[in-house]
Amino acid sequence: MANQLAFYFDVARCTGCKACQVACQDKHDLPADMRWRRVAEYSGGEWVRNQDGSFTQNVFAYYVSVACNHCEKPICQEVCPASAITKRDDGIVLIDEDKCIGCRYCEWACPYAAPQFDEDSGTMSKCTLCVDYIDAGQLPACVAACPSRALEVGELSELRAKYGDLAEVAPLPEAKLTEPAMIIKPNAKTKPVLAKAGRLANPEEV
Amino acid sequence: MDVREWALIAFTILSQMAVGSFIILGIVYFFAARKWGEEEADRLSDRALLAIGPVLVLGTLASLFHLGNPLNAYRAIANVGSSWLSREILANVLFIGVGAVFAFMQWRKISTSATRNVVALVAAAIGVVLVFSMSQIYMLRTAPAWDTIATPITFFTTTFLLGALAVGAAYVANYAYVQRKEPGCADTQCEIMRSTLRWLALASVVLVGVHLVVLPLYVAYLASSDVAAANDAVNVLMGDYGVVFALRLVLVFVGAGILGAFLYRNASSPGREKILGNLAYAAFAVVLVAEVMGRFLFYAMQTRIGL
Amino acid sequence: MGEQNFLVNAVTNTVLNRRSFLKWNAALGGTAVLAKGGLSFGLEKSDKAAAQADEKIVWSACLVNCGSRCPLRLHVRDGEIVRVETDDTGDAEYGTHQLRCCVRGRSIRQRVYNPDRLKYPMKRVGKRGEGKFERISWEEAYDTIASELQRIIDEYGNEAVYINYATGALGGTVAKSWPPGSSPIARLMNCVGGYLNHYGTYSSAQMSTAMPYTYGSRSSNSIEDIINTKLVVMFGNNICETSMGGGGGKVFALQAMKEQSGAKFILFDPRYSETAVSVVDEWIPIRPGTDAALVAAMAYVMITEDLHDQEFLDEYCVGFDEDHMPEDVPAGLSYKSYVMGDGEDGMPKTPEWAAKITGVPAETIVRVAREIALTKPCFITQGLGPQRQANGEQNCRAIAMLPILTGNVGIHGGNTGVSEGGYGIRVMGFPTLDNPVKASISVFMWYEAILRGAEMTALADGVRGVDQLPAPIKFMWNYAGNTIVNQHSDSNATVKQLEDDSLCEMIVVIENHMTPSAKLADILLPDITNFEQNEITSGSAGNTGYAIALSQAIEPQFECRPIYEMCAEIAKRLGVEEEFTEGRTHDEWLEWVVEETRKNNPDFPDYETFREMGIYKVTNPGEPSVAYADFREDPEANPLSTPSGKIEIFSKDLYDIANTWEIPEGDVITGIPVYAATWEGYEDPLREKYPLQMIGHHYKARTHSSYHNVEWLRKAAPQEVWMNPLDAEERGLELGDMVHVYNDRGRLKLPVKVTPRIAPGVISVPQGAWYEPNKDGVDEGGCVNTLTALRPSPLAKANPQHTNLVQVEKA
Numbered sequence A: 001m002a003n004q005l006a007f008y009f010d011v012a013r014c015t016g017c018k019a020c021q022v023a024c025q026d027k028h029d030l031p032a033d034m035r036w037r038r039v040a041e042y043s044g045g046e047w048v049r050n051q052d053g054s055f056t057q058n059v060f061a062y063y064v065s066v067a068c069n070h071c072e073k074p075i076c077q078e079v080c081p082a083s084a085i086t087k088r089d090d091g092i093v094l095i096d097e098d099k100c101i102g103c104r105y106c107e108w109a110c111p112y113a114a115p116q117f118d119e120d121s122g123t124m125s126k127c128t129l130c131v132d133y134i135d136a137g138q139l140p141a142c143v144a145a146c147p148s149r150a151l152e153v154g155e156l157s158e159l160r161a162k163y164g165d166l167a168e169v170a171p172l173p174e175a176k177l178t179e180p181a182m183i184i185k186p187n188a189k190t191k192p193v194l195a196k197a198g199r200l201a202n203p204e205e206v
Numbered sequence B: 001m002d003v004r005e006w007a008l009i010a011f012t013i014l015s016q017m018a019v020g021s022f023i024i025l026g027i028v029y030f031f032a033a034r035k036w037g038e039e040e041a042d043r044l045s046d047r048a049l050l051a052i053g054p055v056l057v058l059g060t061l062a063s064l065f066h067l068g069n070p071l072n073a074y075r076a077i078a079n080v081g082s083s084w085l086s087r088e089i090l091a092n093v094l095f096i097g098v099g100a101v102f103a104f105m106q107w108r109k110i111s112t113s114a115t116r117n118v119v120a121l122v123a124a125a126i127g128v129v130l131v132f133s134m135s136q137i138y139m140l141r142t143a144p145a146w147d148t149i150a151t152p153i154t155f156f157t158t159t160f161l162l163g164a165l166a167v168g169a170a171y172v173a174n175y176a177y178v179q180r181k182e183p184g185c186a187d188t189q190c191e192i193m194r195s196t197l198r199w200l201a202l203a204s205v206v207l208v209g210v211h212l213v214v215l216p217l218y219v220a221y222l223a224s225s226d227v228a229a230a231n232d233a234v235n236v237l238m239g240d241y242g243v244v245f246a247l248r249l250v251l252v253f254v255g256a257g258i259l260g261a262f263l264y265r266n267a268s269s270p271g272r273e274k275i276l277g278n279l280a281y282a283a284f285a286v287v288l289v290a291e292v293m294g295r296f297l298f299y300a301m302q303t304r305i306g307l
Numbered sequence C: 001m002g003e004q005n006f007l008v009n010a011v012t013n014t015v016l017n018r019r020s021f022l023k024w025n026a027a028l029g030g031t032a033v034l035a036k037g038g039l040s041f042g043l044e045k046s047d048k049a050a051a052q053a054d055e056k057i058v059w060s061a062c063l064v065n066c067g068s069r070c071p072l073r074l075h076v077r078d079g080e081i082v083r084v085e086t087d088d089t090g091d092a093e094y095g096t097h098q099l100r101c102c103v104r105g106r107s108i109r110q111r112v113y114n115p116d117r118l119k120y121p122m123k124r125v126g127k128r129g130e131g132k133f134e135r136i137s138w139e140e141a142y143d144t145i146a147s148e149l150q151r152i153i154d155e156y157g158n159e160a161v162y163i164n165y166a167t168g169a170l171g172g173t174v175a176k177s178w179p180p181g182s183s184p185i186a187r188l189m190n191c192v193g194g195y196l197n198h199y200g201t202y203s204s205a206q207m208s209t210a211m212p213y214t215y216g217s218r219s220s221n222s223i224e225d226i227i228n229t230k231l232v233v234m235f236g237n238n239i240c241e242t243s244m245g246g247g248g249g250k251v252f253a254l255q256a257m258k259e260q261s262g263a264k265f266i267l268f269d270p271r272y273s274e275t276a277v278s279v280v281d282e283w284i285p286i287r288p289g290t291d292a293a294l295v296a297a298m299a300y301v302m303i304t305e306d307l308h309d310q311e312f313l314d315e316y317c318v319g320f321d322e323d324h325m326p327e328d329v330p331a332g333l334s335y336k337s338y339v340m341g342d343g344e345d346g347m348p349k350t351p352e353w354a355a356k357i358t359g360v361p362a363e364t365i366v367r368v369a370r371e372i373a374l375t376k377p378c379f380i381t382q383g384l385g386p387q388r389q390a391n392g393e394q395n396c397r398a399i400a401m402l403p404i405l406t407g408n409v410g411i412h413g414g415n416t417g418v419s420e421g422g423y424g425i426r427v428m429g430f431p432t433l434d435n436p437v438k439a440s441i442s443v444f445m446w447y448e449a450i451l452r453g454a455e456m457t458a459l460a461d462g463v464r465g466v467d468q469l470p471a472p473i474k475f476m477w478n479y480a481g482n483t484i485v486n487q488h489s490d491s492n493a494t495v496k497q498l499e500d501d502s503l504c505e506m507i508v509v510i511e512n513h514m515t516p517s518a519k520l521a522d523i524l525l526p527d528i529t530n531f532e533q534n535e536i537t538s539g540s541a542g543n544t545g546y547a548i549a550l551s552q553a554i555e556p557q558f559e560c561r562p563i564y565e566m567c568a569e570i571a572k573r574l575g576v577e578e579e580f581t582e583g584r585t586h587d588e589w590l591e592w593v594v595e596e597t598r599k600n601n602p603d604f605p606d607y608e609t610f611r612e613m614g615i616y617k618v619t620n621p622g623e624p625s626v627a628y629a630d631f632r633e634d635p636e637a638n639p640l641s642t643p644s645g646k647i648e649i650f651s652k653d654l655y656d657i658a659n660t661w662e663i664p665e666g667d668v669i670t671g672i673p674v675y676a677a678t679w680e681g682y683e684d685p686l687r688e689k690y691p692l693q694m695i696g697h698h699y700k701a702r703t704h705s706s707y708h709n710v711e712w713l714r715k716a717a718p719q720e721v722w723m724n725p726l727d728a729e730e731r732g733l734e735l736g737d738m739v740h741v742y743n744d745r746g747r748l749k750l751p752v753k754v755t756p757r758i759a760p761g762v763i764s765v766p767q768g769a770w771y772e773p774n775k776d777g778v779d780e781g782g783c784v785n786t787l788t789a790l791r792p793s794p795l796a797k798a799n800p801q802h803t804n805l806v807q808v809e810k811a
């Protein structure tokens, strides 16, 4: 896709504050359990108690903020029986509530847990990349919210030229599965995709 | 697990049972017709055939409960091009349609039996496609616990196991009916039933063997996988739901294995129809429960790659 | 799926999935209406295609006590706030950056439109603390308060009236709760003879009291001075979580400074905090309350390896070695003597000695001591965690020893060891007149002052202004605070004491929400939020100073009224209306404030312009500020305000205090900063019964207890206790298990976050969750203060809320 839009995320700058998540909930009037953007905590390391009462460790931790990645190979769209999921020319992947049958198949399939079921409407919902803001030339709510400027939005090829093309780190899935339109800047703490060094530390929150 | 997942369990089990029954019925009919003539074969199978209809409809209705927005259900076949779910629904609809046409033709004896056989073959083929599509739905590249050959094998094993035992149970019921209403044919029907049950029992013993071979291999595969999501699935199976898993294995073994063996022995020696009948019912019931549990676990093991 | 039993799970989910049934009900032609409503208060789905045209955007701010005061731009439609945005002026470059609010500011709608909002004035019915109230009129409320106030003043004197510490509305100018002396309540009280004041804060009492003994004040370099440094060493300083927003928040400044300076960051903290996550290169876990031991061992390394800055110590300091001690002090009391084992305890403070206490391996102590001594300049700073300890005064002065030993004080890229500052602009305050009452107590001692006020003295209880208090507290004002129960220590004990209304006879709570403290009110007044009135606030964000003109976004909700009006009405009943208002309304005072501000700072916009601008920002035109730079330049000409004019490593004043005060057994006050093992510290034998040290870090889900009742935040950052995997394993605990945390004072029930991000033997219960005892007295809200102690720290007589011993078991 020529004009594919994408998110950029800087691990070093993310403090796990979740301003992005709540800004999204505020923007889209989402209930507390529906998080179109979520922040995963990945942490690990071993502790040893020494003889003298001191301890040694090699602990690390970092956060990854993820929404829908408006993938280039959107598995959600591939599996949706109702053809309710479409991809715009600018790459934005949207769910048409009016067409959705609420089968939740996209939810099973998407490795980013992006599609989330709306119990009230019985249909699937997910990050729209704040398409109304984008169309009005504004930043998406989450990006505009980040106090640390860990998030950016932009044209995928431009962002790649600027930041490289890493799109997978632990605990995210391998990029080859859906080719997410996302670029991650890792820091020294960041572990590669499929790493076993740590674990998703906040499963209930993502 | 909520209403939706139970709906899926009901839907997949019932429609697989329907497909299995239809095919098994066809096979039995084929041999029975050659040996005892079409009339006796019809007498054996027609009522069973008609019973498949409600099962299918029930399953399909159940599937609606799985939808958050059932009012849009008609849209489910909008993406046959890439969605296995669409393909499944389409196959399901076609199977119901062609199956119904065949059942109607068979019931009213419309057209020649050769034509009817062709229609039946077409319906059976669609049934196979249906079960295959069902399995493909779960063979997602992002769901390692599902994305294995074990999924289609298990689905087809369930299809034929439940099909065989359902048909067996149906024959027992049919025989009871014939005994009362058409005592003249009871002896022949009894003989047919016995010989059929023997074969069905044998088939189910073999099929349970498939289950008992595939399942451990499958678990071992998941456990040794280096994909975390696959390991998580094993933990679900052996941890949270370990009891259910064990019970399911025991039940399927008892139902299809032990009861199947008894059924086979009983069917081989004449007399004691009552016991034979109860054995057939019991085997069916136990295996049905086992398969429901199996399917429950299948959904419980839904662990996806990523977040 | 978790640990839940499969059957229970299957059945409950199947049977109780209300919504899916309602959905079905709707699909099958049932009543669709049922599915709506009652789900999320104030959060109706907005019409997708709704025009933005009928919206107005109003400048506002979040004014709670997190150190920041963040700009908010509220979208208002049909009199309702429908969307929240933050600063949109400026860009992403540090210096001209947008002052973006934090996660809490983002959730403000759920705080304004909250089911807990108080709607009308109420009076207590039944026993105090039962939480039973009856609606009354504003007239009745004012009358009751005025007459009770008059009665108590007449009966016990003005010293019996106390304005409790309360920071819920500290960011305002007229509607301002902190410092209490700057609140409209104080102005009201000062019109009728004054009130019992307090000194210090729950935030930094130990530091504010102790640091002046070293430096004469509590100053530090500004955070932007990190740009000039090579190494940053932080002690219990969690800027990325305690200073989260863009307005006043330091996190963006910190990250920018790190990137621009390339400095290495080291953090000593029992927890791998959000600051460790984002900016720190090396995290060194340390046991709570042991920083002074660590510092002593680093000093030992520096002295034995001759890495310390002897010239600096000789020229600028008093008390490093025996050659630089004040007169009339016995030998052996210098810092060097203490460190080398030549002092009273005869114990050399070797790295091996400190390793046992602090948990930091000896090699690490040696390595980092060398690194600090050899990297110049080095920016050493601390948060307020280390000082909120039973030996907090010692800890914070001890930490300041590192920059002193290495000569990093008074230079760019160095620091004093005190929490870093920032650049700000001054906005005039609301004048609250003079308090005729001279007596004041420590912020933490009101509990004691209720119980035995008239016995409390200067020497035993740190009473200031008078030698002895004349009366116990009989009347308590609590405007925008939750320290009555939730934020003070030992919630169970305070509740029990306050239930006895013969002690403190009248408690007036002015609040937005039905908080645990509000439940103890005799009269409960519903305040409007700062979104329902005009206000002014100002703050500092790194090198940017700013002021915000908050404009009223929505009408006062329900029967809520502004604090200024409440005080004016009570003043009227006490016959001092004219003195109180000086004929001005709330908004006229705001205008006055701007005019006064412009007298000193003519660049400040006039009232109308300011209100139109919404936000006024000024970037520091000069260099980052350096504390005591002039002293460093010329110590003779610019002495510090210590008695000696120098940095007092040994404080004669403290030494004298140690010899004159009535000091309880176990409390340690010394001239030099030493490691003092304390009650409920790591070395307390009580650890056999309660083996875990418990702290309670300030948490992103809340500003103290404010925002606790916001659903979005509760789900985003749940209340849970942090525990090391080694401790969890010993107790058979896994991530998410419900546990009991308990000691002799109480018991909490909450889920456990098993995480390598906390040291073994330490747990942290994030402070601020609302106290919610169930019928068995188990606090299911998870309020850390259910477990904290009422015993004050030695010198500041303040809250040692991070010093606690507890045990944890599966619930």
Ligand SMILES: Nc1nc2c(c(=O)[nH]1)N[C@H]1C(S)=C(S)[C@@H](COP(=O)(O)OP(=O)(O)OC[C@H]3O[C@@H](n4cnc5c(=O)[nH]c(N)nc54)[C@H](O)[C@@H]3O)O[C@H]1N2
Pocket (backbone or CB within 6 Å): C064, C065, C165, C166, C167, C168, C169, C202, C203, C204, C388, C479, C480, C481, C482, C483, C484, C486, C487, C488, C510, C511, C512, C513, C515, C527, C528, C529, C530, C696, C697, C698, C703, C704, C705, C706, C767, C768, C784, C785, C788, C801, C802
């Ligand atoms: N264990 C432990 N306890 C601690 C601490 C700790 O570290 N550990 N930290 C301490 C520290 S540093 C502090 S500063 C204190 C803070 O303690 P408090 O000053 O009590 O601060 P909050 O808990 O935020 O309570 C503020 C109250 O003001 C109310 N409020 C907010 N806005 C308004 C308004 O506009 N009008 C009115 N009328 N009310 C409003 C809120 O609803 C809330 O109930 O807690 C201390 N307590």
Ligand SMILES: Nc1nc2c(c(=O)[nH]1)N[C@H]1C(S)=C(S)[C@@H](COP(=O)(O)OP(=O)(O)OC[C@H]3O[C@@H](n4cnc5c(=O)[nH]c(N)nc54)[C@H](O)[C@@H]3O)O[C@H]1N2
Pocket (backbone or CB within 6 Å): C065, C066, C067, C202, C203, C204, C235, C236, C237, C238, C241, C242, C243, C244, C268, C269, C270, C271, C273, C286, C287, C288, C289, C290, C291, C383, C384, C385, C386, C387, C388, C389, C695, C696, C697, C698, C699, C700, C701, C702, C703, C704, C705, C768, C802
């Ligand atoms: N999100 C959020 N931000 C806030 C607040 C809030 O409630 N929520 N409150 C605001 C207020 S009023 C204040 S006063 C400040 C408080 O700011 P602080 O007092 O600095 O915050 P704390 O979380 O109490 O402590 C900071 C760190 O010190 C560590 N610590 C605790 N004890 C020790 C010790 O003995 N030694 C060492 N080295 N480290 C220790 C803790 O693990 C924690 O990471 O935060 C302000 N900012």
Ligand code: SF4
Pocket (backbone or CB within 6 Å): A013, A014, A015, A016, A017, A018, A019, A020, A021, A039, A063, A065, A145, A146, A147, A148, A149, A150, A151
């Ligand atoms: S707002 Fe920014 S720093 Fe905060 S969690 Fe989101 S991405 Fe991370």
Ligand code: SF4
Pocket (backbone or CB within 6 Å): A067, A068, A069, A070, A071, A073, A074, A075, A076, A077, A093, A110, A111, A112, A113, A114, A115, A126, A178, A180
């Ligand atoms: S992240 Fe998931 S939902 Fe979004 S486009 Fe990719 S596959 Fe689809």
Ligand code: SF4
Pocket (backbone or CB within 6 Å): A079, A080, A081, A082, A083, A084, A085, A095, A099, A100, A101, A102, A103, A104, A105, A106, A107, A115, A123, A124
């Ligand atoms: S839930 Fe809706 S969007 Fe998702 S796959 Fe089903 S029909 Fe498509």
Ligand code: SF4
Pocket (backbone or CB within 6 Å): A023, A024, A025, A027, A028, A036, A037, A067, A068, A126, A127, A128, A129, A130, A131, A140, A141, A142, A143
């Ligand atoms: S782009 Fe918009 S919809 Fe998507 S996560 Fe960000 S705020 Fe939410």
Ligand code: SF4
Pocket (backbone or CB within 6 Å): C062, C063, C064, C065, C066, C067, C068, C069, C070, C101, C102, C103, C104, C105, C106, C243, C244, C245, C246, C247, C249, C703
């Ligand atoms: S809580 Fe503090 S940092 Fe967050 S928005 Fe409010 S003032 Fe800003």
Ligand SMILES: [Mo]
Pocket (backbone or CB within 6 Å): C202, C203, C204
């Ligand atoms: Mo504070």
